[in-house]
Amino acid sequence: MSAQPLGPAVLNYDCEAEAQRICEWIPRVLTQRLRRRGLVVAISGGIDSSVCAALSVRALGPKKVFGLLLPEQDSSGFSTERGRLLAEHLGIEYQVHDIAPALAALGCYTQRDEAIRRVIPAYGEGWKNKIVIAGGTEGGINFFKLVVQSPAGEQQTVRLPLKEYLQIVAATNFKQRVRKTMDYYHADRLNYAVVGTPNRLEYDQGFFVKNGDGSADLKPIAHLYKTQVYAMARHLGLPEAICSAVPTTDTYSLPQGQDEFYFALPYAQMDLALWALEHQRSAEELGQALGISTAQAQRVYDDIRAKRRATEYLAAAPELIGDGPAQAA
């Protein structure tokens, strides 16, 4: 059999068959492994959590799914708007809980801003920020730049020294970890399990915070490429505002695409690159499919492998000496 030509069509799949498979798996996992009565889904307004919530409702019905909207001071207003739209569309019970006061009490914003001021002393009230990745796709070594915008709209970009980069990320990670604390509060209260919402690209490349959005009891779409998640959203008839939402981190106060922060390419191209790598396609073939040089395609492959290595520990269980104590069956 000749190999399928490398192009967007390789990601086509039977959405209905896959939805049925996932919706048979969810109640089986809940009853046989997790022994919980329903699901908590934190809804960001993005495509992944929306599809997870919709599949959860299709699997269990709306009365056994609880939605959480957890905005903070840097969240886009559109996120909460789309989250409400989805929850109303699905007919689930949901709660909006502003986590900004909890984050402020923990020092999330002050620790982040203190690190930013070490590189941009003028940074203060009314300024916005984001981190962007640089270097890797041009054949260099990955590093990070801080972009800030003054209240007057003037932008500055500086390369982040390691110490400041780590402190900004560490402070920002409070957001995902506080959200997960809220997920589990409601899961414990309701005797439900927590849904994790990564797609295959995010899960493979470690694009999540350990003990934050990486923590969950089940991850129903971690095997689906992001392109396939969008197709599933349309198949499930989700509102257009959600189906056409552009993926963002919704974590920094300036708009930030996921490809700016983490991935080498926009998601559709990253999906294709990951598929090609998993199916042993050459860098030359990937380059032709994406309209980039073979050398650039090789760098994309190298970057995927490097991120796998660097983030492997994020999804790993804690290391033990020997086999550790026996786990109860």
Added chain:
Amino acid sequence: MSSIKADVRRYIEDNFLLGAGAAAPGDDDSFLEHQVLDSTGFLELVAHLEETYGIKIGDDDMVPENLDSLNAIEAFVQRKQGGAE
């Protein structure tokens, strides 16, 4: 061996290899290929070089040709110190 290479090798041994038994990289060994450094490791190395040798490493300098082996680092630091760039 030059003091730059010896210093950087010691820095890598102290901060990345941690006495776990891995051999220190040879002069021409790629840190990337031998998985000695990841991207965070390179940022640590850059901070060390800037602090130790009083040089400023620009965005355009952040390429494997300058930083991915002991020999490359030695040549790069000497160029920077000599004001060639």
